[in-house]
Amino acid sequence: DAGVIQSPRHEVTEMGQEVTLRCKPISGHNSLFWYRQTMMRGLELLIYFNNNVPIDDSGMPEDRFSAKMPNASFSTLKIQPSEPRDSAVYFCASSLARGGRARNIQYFGAGTRLSVL
């Protein structure tokens, strides 16, 4: 398997523009996670989906952020309008969620490095 695929790898945009980040999870995985990583705050969970349904979006910083998962093989994270403080690396991760004490291991993509000028 190719692993979790994110695009674009790098995005440079101007303040106020719309930004769309894309993620293709590992085939067969039923949970998908969006994270943001900065030097100051580390890796923060923004939102996660289980079976394409958003379960917890409490980490989404503001209404400018939205995420969708229209099917099991694709998800988007959108920022509109973007601001300089949104500059960070955004990671997508997927896992095969099982009950009990099963190892719900998350596999990460390579990330999208976003710079908002």
Place this chain on the structure above:
Amino acid sequence: QKEVEQDPGPLSVPEGAIVSLNCTYSNSAFQYFMWYRQYSRKGPELLMYTYSSGNKEDGRFTAQVDKSSKYISLFIRDSQPSDSATYLCAMSARYGGATNKLIFGTGTLLAVQP
């Protein structure tokens, strides 16, 4: 106070040294403990996984969990320059659903000097 605390480093050691990385946490509900390794400009990858208290060894790596002290450690023996990376601890509680949220530490940057 953050749920998970981790010294950001950087930590610089000579090749062959024993490295000790640590995290403390405040949520007594955490039962699953992980260490992820992140190379520069890459995504984190799982290195070690431990359930509840105790030790787990995998090659040069040993993970320890002390739930009574809310303290976890990762030891690297005979460290190599290729071990140079950021190490993130992560943990989760057992929620009602099948998917467990992970709470990450901020990561410790390790540099192993040849």
